[in-house]
Amino acid sequence: MPEGGLEAVRADDDVVSASRVRELEAKIRDxxxxxxxxxxxxxxxxxxxxxxxxxxxxxxxxxxxxVGSR
Structure with a gap:
């Protein structure tokens, strides 16, 4: 997990919690x-x-x- 966070920071990506990812995946399914x-x-x-x-x-x-016929 720490390695993934460091990799995300190096790549200038946002770090998102696993629960947020699951929440968004459920919303996509719905x-x-x-x-x-x-x-x-x-x-x-x-x-x-x-x-x-x-x-x-x-x-x-x-x-x-x-139009205009009245």
Whole structure:
């Protein structure tokens, strides 16, 4: 451990405690899990949107009138 601290000081790196490293690794795991969930949700929604478009070809969002037409 002392050798690692000396090496970090020589390399001009920050010295971080092992508990802080574990805390940050846990946070990264949580964020990666959330990203995976959100990615999956987005894919499901895109598939549902594609399926809806296939069943109702006449369905469209209303177009806004041209600017200045009022």
């Amino acid at each position: 964020l990666e899990r959330l990203l995976g969930q959100k990615t999956m949700e987005a894919e499901i929604l895109w598939e549902a949107l594609d399926a809806t478009r296939g069943k109702k070809p006449g369905w469209r969002l209303p177009l806004l009138p041209p």
